[in-house]
Amino acid sequence: MTNTPTTKQLNMLPSGHVGMISLIITEVFFFASLIVVYLAYIGKSISGPLPEEVLGLGLVGVNTVALLLSSATVVVALRALRKNKQTQFLTWLLITVLLGTWFLVG
Numbered sequence: 001m002t003n004t005p006t007t008k009q010l011n012m013l014p015s016g017h018v019g020m021i022s023l024i025i026t027e028v029f030f031f032a033s034l035i036v037v038y039l040a041y042i043g044k045s046i047s048g049p050l051p052e053e054v055l056g057l058g059l060v061g062v063n064t065v066a067l068l069l070s071s072a073t074v075v076v077a078l079r080a081l082r083k084n085k086q087t088q089f090l091t092w093l094l095i096t097v098l099l100g101t102w103f104l105v106g
Contacts, residue, residue, distance in 0.1 A: 059106065062106060063102075063103050063106045066099045066100075066102045066103040066106065067099075067103045069099050070096050070099035070100050070103065073092050073095045073096040073099060074092070074093075074096045076092045077089050077092035077093045077095075077096060080092055
């Protein structure tokens with residue numbers, strides 16, 4: 001007798017993939033709901049500040065740059081770690097943490 005996997009075993013996704021797919025789907029719904037609520041309430045306030053007064057494009061632009069750069073630096077840090085370059089890894093990881101802090105405090 002051969003030991004072949006059943007059809008059910010072949011169609012199963014690894015639990016890590018299911019978890020990541022679930023995370024991405026929930027994040028999409030979360031941010032989509034925030035955008036819908038923002039669009040529903042924009043301009044409805046008579047006395048409140050305008051969106052331009054609360055979030056200027058300068059602050060948004062700086063935070064976006066910090067977030068994108070931190071994504072790039074973590075990739076560079078992981079590549080250095082895979083090559084066993086500990087000093088480079090720690091340097092890029094520190095830069096990533098600083099950019100992430102800049103984004104959060106910004």
